[in-house]
Amino acid sequence: MSATPRTPLSQLADEIASNAAILADYIKANELPQPSFDVDGPLQFIPTDDEKASAARTALIDASRALHTLAVGPKETTRYFCYNELYLLGAMQVLCHFSVPQNVPTEGGIGVSELALKTGLSESLLPRFLRMAAANFYFVEREPGVFAHTAWSKTLAMDENMRACVWFRYAEMLPTVAKFVDMVEAYPNSAEPQDTAFHLAFGDTFFGFKEKHPDNMLRFGQFIKAFSEGDAQDSAESVAHAYAWEKLPQGSLVVDVGGGIGHVSAAVAQAHPHLRFQIQDFGDLADEAASFLKSRGVADRVQFRAHNFFDAQPASEEGGVTVFFLRNIMHNWSDAYCRRILKPIVAAMGPESRLLVCDIILPSIEPDAAYPKAQETFVRAVDLTMQAFMNAKERAYDDWRQLFASVDGRLCITNVVGKPKLKRDGLIETRLVDMDLAN
Numbered sequence: 001m002s003a004t005p006r007t008p009l010s011q012l013a014d015e016i017a018s019n020a021a022i023l024a025d026y027i028k029a030n031e032l033p034q035p036s037f038d039v040d041g042p043l044q045f046i047p048t049d050d051e052k053a054s055a056a057r058t059a060l061i062d063a064s065r066a067l068h069t070l071a072v073g074p075k076e077t078t079r080y081f082c083y084n085e086l087y088l089l090g091a092m093q094v095l096c097h098f099s100v101p102q103n104v105p106t107e108g109g110i111g112v113s114e115l116a117l118k119t120g121l122s123e124s125l126l127p128r129f130l131r132m133a134a135a136n137f138y139f140v141e142r143e144p145g146v147f148a149h150t151a152w153s154k155t156l157a158m159d160e161n162m163r164a165c166v167w168f169r170y171a172e173m174l175p176t177v178a179k180f181v182d183m184v185e186a187y188p189n190s191a192e193p194q195d196t197a198f199h200l201a202f203g204d205t206f207f208g209f210k211e212k213h214p215d216n217m218l219r220f221g222q223f224i225k226a227f228s229e230g231d232a233q234d235s236a237e238s239v240a241h242a243y244a245w246e247k248l249p250q251g252s253l254v255v256d257v258g259g260g261i262g263h264v265s266a267a268v269a270q271a272h273p274h275l276r277f278q279i280q281d282f283g284d285l286a287d288e289a290a291s292f293l294k295s296r297g298v299a300d301r302v303q304f305r306a307h308n309f310f311d312a313q314p315a316s317e318e319g320g321v322t323v324f325f326l327r328n329i330m331h332n333w334s335d336a337y338c339r340r341i342l343k344p345i346v347a348a349m350g351p352e353s354r355l356l357v358c359d360i361i362l363p364s365i366e367p368d369a370a371y372p373k374a375q376e377t378f379v380r381a382v383d384l385t386m387q388a389f390m391n392a393k394e395r396a397y398d399d400w401r402q403l404f405a406s407v408d409g410r411l412c413i414t415n416v417v418g419k420p421k422l423k424r425d426g427l428i429e430t431r432l433v434d435m436d437l438a439n
């Protein structure tokens with residue numbers, strides 16, 4: 001009997017089957033709960049620190065997305081482009097605004113009349129929004145007019161930070177993204193941070209608006225907390241283990257430029273007791289930073305210093321190795337502003353100094369098969385988010401190289417750490433190469 005010829009559909013289906021089998025074996029071997037839509041199903045797919053299981057999950061997500069798109073077909077995809085997602089967002093907006101997730105019990109179900117009474121939503125509108133959500137795995141209609149949680153909707157019932165993810169999408173992202181054409185027309189070549197789609201939508205800068213609307217600031221903070229704890233993010237602890245901090249000489253100084261209250265420096269300091277740290281950020285963070293660093297038991301080696309990173313850099317090589325560390329700073333600024341941040345740092349660098357940038361490294365323009373499509377979609381969305389809100393961007397390797405060279409011709413990339421040590425970000429080490437390098 002001749003083998004059935006492999007078609008794009010069957011090839012993708014095979015990929016799905018083989019990766020699903022790898023995951024099923026891993027889940028069984030580690031006695032983990034099976035993924036399920038059930039309200040008691042696990043809220044996280046699997047811990048992703050196992051490389052093989054993690055790769056299988058990524059391949060499963062990519063192949064199933066491709067199979068789905070192929071099965072829908074080009075015309076149907078375009079015809080219904082984002083239709084579902086847009087109205088799912090609309091439904092979730094209403095459900096979260098009226099506290100529906102918190103009012104559906106996590107055990108058993110609730111009738112529409114009772115839920116309408118509890119939430120103040122009209123009895124005729126509520127089930128329409130709920131059914132849209134249920135068609136997308138948020139909530140389930142157990143019997144006509146009776147709704148219960150799935151594991152998906154339970155995430156919203158349990159955690160206000162998760163609800164802030166829904167809030168941020170409709171309250172700030174949606175009106176901002178709707179201004180993309182206006183943004184492109186109004187600011188085709190601007191490097192200025194206020195020339196954004198956000199400004200066109202809200203009449204203010206992103207953080208200027210937040211200052212005048214403290215509730216938005218609070219909810220944005222909740223959104224960031226949920227977002228940064230996600231699967232696609234790198235924790236402070238992973239940064240502490242990704243770079244060869246241990247190879248830096250005893251007493252080396254790490255200058256964490258724009259380091260906030262120092263949560264990344266604290267994690268690196270805990271893992272590497274031979275290093276000293278100076279966190280530089282706005283002075284109004286000083287008290288919070290001091291008590292945070294004390295609580296982490298690193299206050300003797302990690303100091304906070306008020307410093308505006310556009311001013312002359314106060315730290316210097318001091319006869320030892322100095323690492324100027326910038327995590328998630330450059331992606332908030334256009335190239336012109338990045339140069340203004342980097343120039344004072346380069347002026348303070350000596351032959352032993354490193355400039356260590358931690359940010360996304362976008363896939364290069366050549367097709368990069370090693371970059372999973374779902375992850376690429378995510379970082380491209382982050383890139384456009386930076387454009388929309390800050391007139392800034394994420395950068396590919398060549399963009400980074402050119403940016404550094406435009407600051408100082410001697411500033412060259414000497415090392416890059418990425419996957420599998422880091423999931424989303426890369427650590428890009430640069431040094432002034434025509435100086436007398438010591439390893």
Ligand SMILES: C[S@@+](CC[C@H](N)C(=O)[O-])C[C@H]1O[C@@H](n2cnc3c(N)ncnc32)[C@H](O)[C@@H]1O
Pocket residue numbers: 257258259260261264280281282307308309310326327328329332
């Ligand atoms: C996206 S956060 C990154 C914080 C930290 N590096 C991290 O990885 O979590 C950007 C930080 O830059 C700081 N920042 C913004 N403008 C600054 C400036 N002109 N001088 C110093 N710090 C600044 C902010 O206060 C904030 O802490």
